[in-house]
Amino acid sequence: MKHLAEYRDADTARRLAAEIGRIVTRPWAIMEVCGGQTHSIIRNGIDQLLPPEVEMIHGPGCPVCVTPLETIDRALAIARRPETILCSFGDMLRVPGSREDLFAVKAAGGDIRVVYSPLDAVKLARATPNREVVFLAIGFETTAPANAMAVKLAAREGLKNFSLLVSHVLVPPAIRAIMLSPGNRVAAFLAAGHVCSVMGTWQYPPLAREFRVPIVVTGFEPLDLLEGIRRTVVQLEAGRHELENAYPRVVNERGNEAAQQVIAEVFAPVDRAWRGIGVIPESGWRLAEAYADFDAEQRFDLAGITAVESPLCKSGEVLKGGLKPNQCPAFGKECTPRTPLGATMVSSEGACAAYYNAGRM
């Protein structure tokens, strides 16, 4: 396939890795923020191709993983109500809540539908006017344009039975939180290419300057990732700390301004709790006042829910890069993709699932 196969050439990958080995002189820890990139790195063995000086630390950029337990419990409570249909991306169904997951509620008769796009949920609301259709709107900046447009369309049509349970999170505040966390080892970041396709790169130069940390925007294919790592190491070795765009075929400085406009209309910034990490200031989006009618948290009585996290799960440490998945005592024992203790073992973007599926025990 065009724009895909040419970025997977094994020979060029080895040359890029050799070039990184040629220029590196001392140890560096580089964080890929995005969970999709984590999976590509592990599945393609990119970390094993790199010289020993370069360590990849896996970041918190897995939306399913950082969605707070309270939100999962609220989704479960909504899904148990007889008048509702809960729509979700497939990844969320096996994420453990305090006592059960969405699959268990579905098995017990709850009406839960997996959708590919939030527009499918709008379509369902249109077709079933006597049911309350709730969309579990999670994700980073990449899914926000879709979720925002779904709300706008529902408002335009005057749909009264459609709402969103929103738990949107943002990359730049997470980078700031990681750089400010005690004992941080991250010396440079690979920024998530598809987040930047929406938001552009303009948010990142101030972060690079403030924390004196190189930030390189990269894609998801092996050569994209290796080229991103190479450019990062070039900067680190030269003592530079700038924003670089190594994914220009998809990302430009301004991003998708039409999408940013709709996001700004439908969503507003909010302090958000990240599962395993805690509250990060201004790190998420909620529905703006003008769209409060579409807020599931206001539509349904969700009081009295208290979340209880598994004491064995160390996913918070994994998400902050303090622990590799296979260093967790429960990894592959109490915790597997079939019996996950935390969301990082569930999601196709979670670091624990990536390690497990690649046989990195």
Add this chain to the structure above:
Amino acid sequence: MCLAVPGQVESIRDDNGTRMGRVSFGGVVKDVCLAYLPEIAVGDYTIVHVGFAISKIDEASAQETLRTFAELGLLEESLAELRESDGAAEPPR
């Protein structure tokens, strides 16, 4: 959720005021909302997230990136040849 493969726009239509299209991902064709890419045309490649086209792939930039990879490979080989041919590992000071 953020993983996306490039697809090629096959057709564009207006669906009750919303710009929609059919996008082919290596033969698998999906219905995609094109509202955020008013300029995109049939034949263009795009990155799609949860049913929405977010970014048009820039052909010139793609070619440039591929050229960088090619040059890196060549450069590496010619440096190795240079080192082998004159046996002087030390760079000039």
